[in-house]
Amino acid sequence: MRIDEALRLARDALTASPTPRLDAELLLGRVLGRDRSYFYTWPEKQLDGDQQRLFELLVKRRAAGEPVAHLTGEREFFGRRFVVTAATLIPRPDTETLVEAALETLPDMPFRAVDLGTGTGAVGLSLALERPAWRVTLTDASAAALAVARDNAEALGANVTLLRGDWLEALAGPFDLIISNPPYVDPDDHHLEQGDVRHEPRSALAAHDRGLADLRVITAQARERLADGGWLMLEHGHDQGSLVRRLLADHGFQDVTTRGDLGGNDRVTLGHV
Numbered sequence: 001m002r003i004d005e006a007l008r009l010a011r012d013a014l015t016a017s018p019t020p021r022l023d024a025e026l027l028l029g030r031v032l033g034r035d036r037s038y039f040y041t042w043p044e045k046q047l048d049g050d051q052q053r054l055f056e057l058l059v060k061r062r063a064a065g066e067p068v069a070h071l072t073g074e075r076e077f078f079g080r081r082f083v084v085t086a087a088t089l090i091p092r093p094d095t096e097t098l099v100e101a102a103l104e105t106l107p108d109m110p111f112r113a114v115d116l117g118t119g120t121g122a123v124g125l126s127l128a129l130e131r132p133a134w135r136v137t138l139t140d141a142s143a144a145a146l147a148v149a150r151d152n153a154e155a156l157g158a159n160v161t162l163l164r165g166d167w168l169e170a171l172a173g174p175f176d177l178i179i180s181n182p183p184y185v186d187p188d189d190h191h192l193e194q195g196d197v198r199h200e201p202r203s204a205l206a207a208h209d210r211g212l213a214d215l216r217v218i219t220a221q222a223r224e225r226l227a228d229g230g231w232l233m234l235e236h237g238h239d240q241g242s243l244v245r246r247l248l249a250d251h252g253f254q255d256v257t258t259r260g261d262l263g264g265n266d267r268v269t270l271g272h273v
């Protein structure tokens with residue numbers, strides 16, 4: 001079968017996905033070990049029997065609801081490829097807002113930064129690679145997630161410290177930056193039963209107290225672990241901006257502001273001590 005024909009059949013089989021064409025290209029890319037531009041250059045190339053069978057199997061699994069990132073084993077974030085497993089959250093484009101906030105707010109000086117709840121390491125490793133002078137620590141409560149972050153650090157050549165722990169509990173600091181994309185979805189939110197999130201760890205997504213429990217713990221712990229002038233930056237839900245701003249202000253943070261994500265929704269709130 002030709003590449004363009006295989007892609008067309010796959011796209012037609014993936015109508016339940018919001019991105020059928022992209023899904024088909026990413027899955028064929030995994031089968032052929034090529035990136036998507038190859039398909040536009042060589043639409044008439046033939047798949048051999050093994051390639052066709054593997055592609056059809058992956059399309060079938062995608063049609064049954066498995067996330068593309070679990071089928072390809074990777075996701076791009078801030079221009080780099082991160083290994084993803086069922087133990088980690090699949091990094092989201094909106095989380096790039098968090099990385100941008102840190103890069104734009106803090107000058108390029110030797111800083112001590114910690115990424116809490118690092119998952120694949122998407123946030124902390126992006127910072128470590130963009131700012132080689134920073135000393136970056138990555139933490140997660142999940143040993144399995146931390147193992148993925150370690151593999152990604154090695155593959156990307158990032159020099160970081162990895163620690164397992166419950167938020168800032170075992171970390172003395174002081175840090176110039178505490179950054180986190182913690183679980184913030186209300187456990188009763190019906191979106192948890194839809195699409196890719198059904199396949200992601202619940203412990204990476206949901207938090208008690210209408211999604212605010214972990215945001216509250218981190219904010220309360222952060223103050224005394226920050227150096228003078230140090231920043232706290234938190235990702236949160238689109239409807240949690242004013243609550244998180246108030247939370248930071250109540251804990252004495254200054255210049256508290258919220259940044260929008262790619263869709264213009266409140267996504268990241270930051271402030272400094």
Ligand SMILES: C[S@@+](CC[C@H](N)C(=O)[O-])C[C@H]1O[C@@H](n2cnc3c(N)ncnc32)[C@H](O)[C@@H]1O
Binds near residue numbers: 116117122141182203
């Ligand atoms: C929303 S995911 C974020 C993953 C990654 N930072 C990203 O943006 O793609 C939240 C992460 O927090 C971790 N986590 C949950 N509870 C935690 C806790 N009490 N202490 C540390 N990490 C925790 C989860 O294992 C998960 O990896």
